[in-house]
Amino acid sequence: xxxxxxxxxxxxxxxxxxxxxxxxxxxxxxxxxxxxxxxxxxxxxxxxxxxxxxxxxxxxxxxxxxxxxxxxxxxxxxxxxxxxxxxxxxxxxxxxxxxxxxxxxxxxxxxxxxxxxxxxxxxxxxxxxxxxxxxxxxxxxxxxxxxxxxxxxxxxxxxxxxxxxxxxxxxxxxxxxxxxxxxxxxxxxxxxxxxxxxxxxxxxxxxxxxxxxxxxxxxxxxxxxxxxxxxxxxxxxxxxxxxxxxxxxxxxxxxxxxxxxxxxxxxxxxxxxxxxxxxxxxxxxxxxxxxxxxxxxxxxxxxxxxxxxxxxxxxxxxxxxxxxxxxxxxxxxxxxxxxxxxxxxxxxxxxxxxxxxxxxxxxxxxxxxxxxxxxxxxxxxxxxxxxxxxxxxxxxxxxxxxxxxxxxxxxxxxxxxxxxxxxxxxxxx
Numbered sequence: 250x251x252x253x254x255x256x257x258x259x260x261x262x263x264x265x266x267x268x269x270x271x272x273x274x275x276x277x278x279x280x281x282x283x284x285x286x287x288x289x290x291x292x293x294x295x296x297x298x299x300x301x302x303x304x305x306x307x308x309x310x311x312x313x314x315x316x317x318x319x320x321x322x323x324x325x326x327x328x329x330x331x332x333x334x335x336x337x338x339x340x341x342x343x344x345x346x347x348x349x350x351x352x353x354x355x356x357x358x359x360x361x362x363x364x365x366x367x368x369x370x371x372x373x374x375x376x377x378x379x380x381x382x383x384x385x386x387x388x389x390x391x392x393x394x395x396x397x398x399x400x401x402x403x404x405x406x407x408x409x410x411x412x413x414x415x416x417x418x419x420x421x422x423x424x425x426x427x428x429x430x431x432x433x434x435x436x437x438x439x440x441x442x443x444x445x446x447x448x449x450x451x452x453x454x455x456x457x458x459x460x461x462x463x464x465x466x467x468x469x470x471x472x473x474x475x476x477x478x479x480x481x482x483x484x485x486x487x488x489x490x491x492x493x494x495x496x497x498x499x500x501x502x503x504x505x506x507x508x509x510x511x512x513x514x515x516x517x518x519x520x521x522x523x524x525x526x527x528x529x530x531x532x533x534x535x536x537x538x539x540x541x542x543x544x545x546x547x548x549x550x551x552x553x554x555x556x557x558x559x560x561x562x563x564x565x566x567x568x569x570x571x572x573x574x575x576x577x578x579x580x581x582x583x584x585x586x587x588x589x590x591x592x593x594x595x596x597x598x599x600x601x602x603x604x605x606x607x608x609x610x611x612x613x614x615x616x617x618x619x620x621x622x623x624x625x626x627x628x629x630x631x632x633x634x635x636x637x638x639x640x641x642x643x644x645x646x647x648x649x650x651x652x653x654x655x656x657x658x659x660x661x662x663x664x665x666x667x668x669x670x671x672x673x674x675x676x677x678x
Contacts, residue, residue, distance in 0.1 A: 251279045253287035255312070256388070257305055258295025260444050260480075260645075262326060263388065264379075264397045266293045269325075269352050271384030276356050280386065284312055289321045289359060293352070294328035297410060298581035302328065306339075313342045321345070321362050325352050327414040329372050337368055348372035349415055350400070353379065375401060375416030381429040390632040391659030393440035393476075393644055394433045398426050398464070402446035403454065404483070406510075407521045408552065408580065408588040411446055418445075420452045423464045430468055437659050439630055440476040441468065442643070448479050449486035462490050469500045475661055476630070476640060480506040484528040487535075496539045502640040503539050507531075508547040512566040513559040516552055519591060525566075532570065543641040545574035550607060551600030552580045553591035560603055567610055573618045574647050575611045579604050616672045619648070626665045629677065631656040639675075648673030 252273050256266035269291065270280055284290050290312050294305040305328045312322060325347035329336055336346055344367050345358050351371045358369055378400040387394055401416040402409070430441055445451060452460030468477050477500050484507060495501050511517050512525045536542055548563060567575065579600040582589050622641075631637040634655045638644045651674060656662060664677035 250288045251281045251286055252289045252291065253281050253284045254291040254293065255284070255308060256293045257308065258293075258297065258301060258327070260395045260442070261397060261400075261446070262293055262295055264385075264395050264444070265326070265349075265352055267385040267388055268379050268383050269293065269355050270386035270388070272353070272356055273359075274386055275384045278359075285315065287320065289323065289362075290316070291323045291325065291355070294324060294326040296327040296331045296414065298578070298583065300581065302331075309340055309343070313340060316342060321359075323347065323355070323358065325349075325355075330375065330414050331410070333372055334370060337370075343368075345369045346372060348375065350375035350377040353377055353383070375414070376419070378419055378421060380421065381425045381432065387433075387436070387438075390644075391437050391439075392630040392632050392637065392661075393442055394436075394438045395444050396426065396430055396433065396441045397421075397444050398448060398451050399445035399454075403450070404447060405521060407519060407591075408549070408583065408586055410583045410586060413585060415446065418447070418450055418454045420454055420460070423452070423460055423467070426464060427467050430474070431471055434471050434474045439474070439659060439661055440478060441474060442478045442480060444480050447481060447483045447486060449482045449488075449491065453486065458488070459490065462488075462494055465491075465494055465498070465501060469498060474500060475628075476500060476502050478502045478504060478643065480643065482507050484509065484531050485523045487531055489534075492535060492538050502543075503541045504543045504545070504641055504643065505535060505539075506545045506643065510547065510549045511552065511555075511559070511563060512548075513555075513562045516555055516559050519554060519588070520549075520552060521587075529570075541641075543573045545576070545643070545647070546572050547576040547578065548607065549578050549580050550603040551595040553582075553588060553595065554593040555580075555595055555603075564607065564610060567607065568614075571614050571618075572611070573641065574615060574643075575607075576646075577604050577607050577611075612672050616669065619669045619673070619675060622666045622675065623669060624666065626663055628661065628663050631658050631660045631662070633658055648675065650675045650677050652677040 295301040321344045323345040327349050329346040330349040399420045401418045402411045403418040627639050629637045636649050636651050667678045668676040
């Protein structure tokens, strides 16, 4: 029996998809990249914001329009967690709905389908998190893999659905994470990208605030592991100890993903985020203590109550702080979050205009950062035969490095940057 899986959303969702494929491969199902050739199509959905839900609906509709009568369709992840049985009414052709933490039952559910059952439903309170005993089928290039160290979130930002979709924050045991890391490196992975809703909150849910340091120190000891990268850090949970470890490490990339959302305290207070002074002091400390640091952040525009003065401060701060990489989102009102009921909604046209203005401001900053690299020699991990990434680029998020001479995917080499291909991408001799 052939299975096709379509994974939507973030890297955290991708890891779940890889666990699903690993579990099915382990019990004998064949995997196929073609939905047309599959007996079972699985769609692992995202519903974090309206655009993500729209994409999920579109993919479900497309698969249904092509679906053969003998095919089975399983929809899992955040969309069933949010909408529950309503999805059966929207899409009666769906055979199974699984919640965001119910994917581990995938083999048993398919077994039930084989008995002629349909409209199976398993959406429970999200409490499960996979461990190293689960097989994974890596969908990333041979050079890197994501390592999920925790699930869920307990920060309760006013605009965010994640606690509802993924449950409260729950950390994996350090030894279990290390065990999985060793397996991934044995498979040839050169870079491990640590992910969670908030990686810097790791084990704080268990009152073990030093566990992230211990985890990083143990990962550094793994032979043949070249790079360790931290994504999704939080300004309130980034400790001085973590800064010291990063500054002294030979394997942890001097790269920090620090989503800030805004820089005006009135907006941050409504978002239930820390005051900007917390982030600003942290940025100064990080840049002063970690040599060659690359900073990436994310901002949200159009939050309820955001006026011209709030947005103008954001523009000035971005121009002043000069983040090497920056992403922008427009606020999406999510029913069930406190922010949904806030007054003074910002019109869509203004949100989109602010998005464009902020991105236009950032582009020359990033371009200048990349231009400074021209002529320098840097280490590169090969993702495909003619492209890869550096320590100052997160794959699939920041720019790429292109090279004319072919290299084997997964290879690690040093090359001289010769040109900025565009604002984001680089060429290497």
